[in-house]
Amino acid sequence: MATQFRVILLLLTIFYCNDSYGQLKHWDHIKKQTTATDPTVASLLSHNFAPVGHYSGKLNYGFDFFKYGLNDKLSVPIRLEYNSLGNKVSDISSNTGLGWNLTGASGTVTRQICDVSDFDKKISSYGEPDLFEPGAVDYYSKLGWLQLADITGVQTCEVDAAPDVFSVNAPGLSTKFYITKNLEAVELNGQKNKIELLVEKRNLNISFTIVSGSQSTAIYYPDAKNLYKLVVTTPQGVKYTFDAYDVVLSHNLASEQFYSFPEAMITLFLTGMEDLNSRKIITYEYDQSTIGEYSTTHQEYFLPPGYYNNGAVSPFPLQSNDVRNRYKKYLRIKNIHASESEISFLYNHNREDIVDDKALTGIVLKDINQNVIKNYRLDYGYFTAPNCSSAPECKKLKLNAINNVALSGNKEIVEARYEYFEDLRMPVKSSKEKDYFGYFNGNGATTGKPAINFYPSLGTNALLPFTLQNLTPTVTLTGENAAPNDAYTKQGLLKTVHFDTGGGIDIEYEANVFRFNNENVKGGGSRVKYQIQRDNVGVPTKISYYYETEIGSNISTGNVGYVPVHAYPIYNYSDFSYNSIYNNTIVSEHNLFPTDNFVGYKKVHEVVNTLSTGGKTTYQFTSSDEYPDLILNRSQQYQYLSTTIFNAALTTYSNYPFMISDEKAELRGRLLKKETRDNNNQLKTQEISQYTLVESVLNSIPVKMGYYSDSGSGGSCMPANETFYMVDQKYASRRFELTADSTKSYFNSNVVVARNAYQYRTNDELLKQKITYNSKSLPITYTYYYPDELSYSNTEAESARQSLVANYIWGVPLKYQRSYLGSTESNETLFKNWSGGRILPSVILNQIGGYEKVELLNYSDHSNVLWTRVNDVKNDVFLWSYNGNSLIGKIENADFNTVSSILGGSATIQNFENVSNPAESSIVSFIDPLRSSSALRSLITTYVYKPLVGITRGIDARGQSKFYEYDLFNRLDNIKDNNQSIMNQFAYHVVSTNPFAGVIYARLELDGGAYFGDSYNNYFNQDLYIRFYMDASCTIPYVLQSPIQLILHETVTNTGNYDIQDPVNPNTTITINAGVSSYFCGVKKVMEYNWIDYDYYFGLQYQNITRTYSLNPNGTAVQIVQ
Structure with missing residues (x-):
């Protein structure tokens, strides 16, 4: 089985927003609350941070169970994907095991908190030291973006400085938006989805229990606004509804006797997908339960007082903070319902690593009659840390195998069995043994405080948790070793995959290396070093990966979103220089990671070696080196802010708050060039892509950022007799549009070139024109026209076109023209409004390469076409059953009215289509009157099915049958002729049946x-x-x-x-x-x-x-x- 790498560009989350599953910004005080998504959602988000493929060095491996859906729009694969970038010390296993993520089974809306939560209600405040940074007063809860602010709150900086960013991910949908104060959604990526919100005051019983000593006070805010429902409609006419949600009780446990317990709604879940053309629907049902308390991150805060001055570092207290979460309403996907199928998800394994939680143990596909079609069972074990007595603290769920269960006969096939790197040891979840990215390094650390090097010339990257070779630090703050360790980083990573056919994959990893200040720096988890693919007889193919400019050059092409932050400078108030350092170190497992903070490589070489031959493929990608962050405009100049360090500080690349980045992730990892060479290094193919950068500033949001002198009051946002600083914070959107691509194929001395050029509509991402150049470099132009660009004189077609636009189905072209050498031909589809709000094709006119007119004259209640007419002459009728999911008869050269009269009328045809599981004899007897009718001179074909499996009998126009038989795993077994004699027999090479079966x-x-x-x-x-x-x-x-x-x-x-x-x-x-x-x-x-x-x-x-x-x-x- 050959497994190839591929690059998938994902829409990732925005820089400097605090992800709701445990990341903290540097100005967050120990009392600041952090709520978390459940482990399964958090694991999936972490997996989506980096694209699969060469650019990230991420293994492209997953297990495909099956697809579910109703048509091309609603067709979704259920797939288990693996995240090979590494497991952070504090990572908690999803309900499918550490590193594994089930995709296609649901959709989520997650929130990234920027400054404070949009929905927060102000509780009370406390003072911090008078420091040179935004927000000298912190709060148990400030006033959120969507709450009503008064003048007092504005003057004291108790209002939210930035709206949160919401990320939407579902099958076929990935977008982001924020909510304005007018409760309108503003999309950030130019996709032009229609986003509808339900933000209202509802009695969610948001409460804070503030404990100080023996005193306890509960404060309830049932009137706080929150997002309870989201509806997203794509321009292609797919409607997504999210209106199920988690509720979590989160609290911080600090070394101080002062903490609070807020209750909050965290994640919205997908509950329905609808095709607005056919009105077909898929619904999602969740299992609601509670799970016990678990730790999402253990942080160490090094708080003031303490600063570097004149070469001396004063001591500072160590404060421990453990963020824990208990779910009051925890949703797991239970069932997916479609008209033809149901998928059930079973949870029968009591987890030992999370109290009260269960692991996913089974995925069962059933047809509409509740017959089991596919049954998969998942086996688990645990990664266990040594010398640890508490099971939840010591263990992480581990996926051992995926088994295909036979429908009967006491048999299972182990379709995939997994081994992991466990040759050293695994850490406990609260271990301090981690590198500066949060990955396990086995350094024996007990405090988690890394050594910090101060390089003043590096501006906002002046305080680094690693040592540079070409620069001498001004001072080094002592701490523990936070350097990555390859051997420990890969502990718990996937090592070997065994397939049921006897083949498999062996994987080896190495540490990521990125360029910083013109030198190589190790860090950022693991990348694939090589994989060995074994076929079913054991013949190996080794695929090696090199991430340098050239093989053997030792110059990495890696770049990182930004360097993890472990300390911040405090500036001298007289001249705003770096004469002082405030060591406000936060050592966190996630450590302020923005969601695009993975190592990506501008150039990657893939070398393939088999027993007889080999070759090399080189990939080149876009990176943040070519597309740095935007610098935000400033509306008022502070008297000292003309200095270089503050210009740098106010870029979105800095580690300062409230600076919202553009879509950096969208600009990273686009394939620019791909070259393949044979084992003699001869060039065989070359693929080149060209892009245009599209930039837009969606909104300008004024933000007050107060700065204070030593004599300032320290408790006010705008102290008397002091100036303050204004920033126009902008949500800037930048994305690539593919403008051209070409492929050159080399055959000895001949070169074959294929080229394409692309143009897009001005205000959206829809393709307007494609120009293809043939072998003689002559252009063939294809121009596309969409529903909002056309109009028709035909009343029926114009009414349907308007309905398409009104129902937000304007992103699929109705017409395209082909122009070549002065000649223009076209293909056009006219629609019609049908009953039940359906908008379906009625006429297809094709004038490319000839003329053909196809009329779609009738549809069933299930939106299946019943009658077509070609070129006003040839009529064909189509009959359906199995609840409208399968074609049972095709009658060529017949009109629907004649067929309907023979079969007893259109109501009889519709009733038979509604039958969910017709017997073979019923189908044959239903269609046989057509075969014997003298009123027809038609070719009639009949089909019988095993629903969701395949055809079981086909009867051709001569009345001859073919029979199809399936085994206990619903795989095709035999094909037999009309006399039940075997024509074809299928054998499956399976070497690993379940040793426990029977x-x-x-x-x-x-x-x-x-x-x-x-x-x-x-x-x-x-x-x-x-x-x-x-x-x-x-x-x-x-x-x-x-x-x-x-x-x-x-x-x-x-x-x-x-x-x-x-x-x-x-x-x-x-x-x-x-x-x-x-x-x-x-x-x-x-x-x-x-x-x-x-x-x-x-x-x-x-x-x-x-x-x-x-x-x-x-x-x-x-x-x-x-």
């Missing part, structure tokens, strides 16, 4: 706690379960594939000085259905301890009764053949 183990287990009755009868009751496993040691849960019966045995032992006969149930027969991994036997009395006062003179008599339950006499796990 024999499973059942064991009794107790859950629950004590129950105390009245003073005379104290009972110890427990919940009794029968649980099923794949191994004798009972560590791998098993889902029953067929019903079973077990006998539960009960015995009683009486002890004490009073003995009575207690009733028992020695043998109880229990029937357990398929599809479960456990069975609840009810609350059972395990022990009874009775005080019985029968005789006043003899004192209290007592009875001790113990019950024992078993599935067989010796109480061990029972072996069962499934």
Whole structure:
């Protein structure tokens, strides 16, 4: 199995916004609250930070389960993808395992907090030292962007300085926006999606419990605004609805006895997708539960006082801060519903690394009749840190294998089995052993404070957590080793993939290296060094990757979004120079990482070596070297701000707050050139792409940034007799448009060239013109016309065109023209308004290479075409069934009216289309009257299906049949002719069936706690379960594939000085259905301890009764053949 790298450009999140899953800005005080998305959403966002492929050195590996959907617009693959960039120390496994992310199964809207949350209500404030940085007063909660501000709040800087940025990700959709004070969405990337909001005051019971010593006060703000629903409609006519959400209770645990507990809504989830043309819908259903407290990040703050002055560094206190979250409403995807299918997601593994959470153990695809089509089971283990006693702190969920479960017959295929690097050790989640990017480095650190080097000439990058070789630091603040360590960084990363066919992939990694100040610097996680792909007989292909300017040059082409921040300078107030340093070090696992802060490479060489041949492919990409951040305009000049350091400080590349970056991620990683060479280094192909940079400033937002002198009051945003600084903060959007591409193919001395040029509409990203140059360099021009550019004299077509625009379906061209050597031809589609609000094609006119007119004269209620006419002559009729999902008959050279009259009318045809699972005989008998009718002289073809699997019988125009048979995994097995003789037989080379298949183990287990009755009868009751496993040691849960019966045995032992006969149930027969991994036997009395006062003179008599339950006499796990 050959696995290739590919580059996927993702819309990433915006610089200097505080991601809602645990990143902090440098001015955040220890009391500042940080809320977190759930681990699964956070893991997916982290995976989406960097594109897959050569540019990021990220492995392109994933497991494809299947696709679901209804048409081209609503067709989504369910895929498990792996993030090979590395696992940070504090990373928490998603519900599919560390590094793994399930895509296509849902969609989310997440919020990046810029300054403070848009929805915050002001609580109270506290003073900070009078420092030269924005915001000398911090708050438990400031007044959010969407809350009503008064003049007092503005004067004291208690208002939000910047709106939050919302990121929308769903199948076929990726965009970002912010919300204006008028509650309007402003999109940041020029996609022209229609965004509708529901922002309102609702009783979410947002509360803050402020604890100081023994005092506790709860403050409720049920009237705070929040975003409860989002509807996004794309110009292509797909409508996405997000109106399910998480609610989390987040709190900080500090070394100070002062902390708070805010409740907040975190993530919106996709609940529906609709095709506005056909009105077909996919819906998403979630399982609502709560999970226990878990730590999202453990941070160390080095707070003032403490600054560097005249060569001396004063001591500063160390404050510990542990951000924890408990979900009051935690959503997991449960079911996806479409008209033809349902996908169920099963959670039957109790996680040991998160209290009360479960791992995804099964994905089941069913047809409309609830028949199982595909059944996948996921096996897990754990990465475990040594010498650690707390399971949640010590363990991280690990995906071991993905198994394809047969529909019957007690068989499983291990389609993929995984091994990881675990040769050294894994860290505990709160470990301080990490590099300056937050990855594990095994340095033995206990405080997490890195050494800091001060290089004044580097401006806003003056304080670095690593040492430069070509520059001498002015001073070094002592700390622990934060350098990356390749061997430790790759611990827990995917090492080997074993396929069911016998092949596999072996992967080796190395540390990322980027260029900084004209030298190589190691850091930023791992990149793929090479992979060895093995086919099903073990023949290897080694693919190596080199990230230097040239192989062997040792000059990295890597660049990074920005260097992680661990300290900030405080300037001299008299001349604003670097004579002072304020070490406000924040050592955080995520450490202010903007979401595009990964290492990307401008040039990558891929070398392929097989047993007989090889070759090299070189890739060149755009990078932030060519497209640096924008510098924001300043509306008022502060008297000292003309100096170089402040010009640098006010760029978005700086580490200063409130500076919102452009779409840097959109500008990084675009493929510029790709060259392939053979093993003799002869050039074979060359591909070149050219782009135009499109820039736009969407909004200008005035922001007050106050600066103070030593004599300032320190508690006011604008102290008396002091000037302050104004910044026009701009949301700047920059994106690339592909303007030209070309491919050269070299064959000996001949070169074949193919070239294209592209032009786009002015106000959006829609392609307007494509020019293709043939081998003689003569241009062929294609011009595209969209619904909002056309008009028709035909009333029916014009009405439908207007409906397309009104329903926001204007992003698909209705017409295109082809021009060549002075001749122009066209292809055009006319639409019509049909019943039920559907807007569907009625006529297709094609004049390119000839003339063809196709009329679509009738549709079913399921938007399936029933009748077509070609060139006013040839009529064809199409019949459907299986709830409108499958074609069962094609009648050529017949009109719909004639066919309808033979079959009993259009209502009869529609009713048969609505049948969800017609029998083969029903389909044949329904169409047979057409074959025998003398009114038709038609070619008739009949089709019978196994829904969601494939055709099972086809009957051609001669009445001859072909039969298709499928195995227990719904793979094509045999094709037979009309006489049931085998024409083709298919064999599947599978070498790894599940070693646990066939024999499973059942064991009794107790859950629950004590129950105390009245003073005379104290009972110890427990919940009794029968649980099923794949191994004798009972560590791998098993889902029953067929019903079973077990006998539960009960015995009683009486002890004490009073003995009575207690009733028992020695043998109880229990029937357990398929599809479960456990069975609840009810609350059972395990022990009874009775005080019985029968005789006043003899004192209290007592009875001790113990019950024992078993599935067989010796109480061990029972072996069962499934």
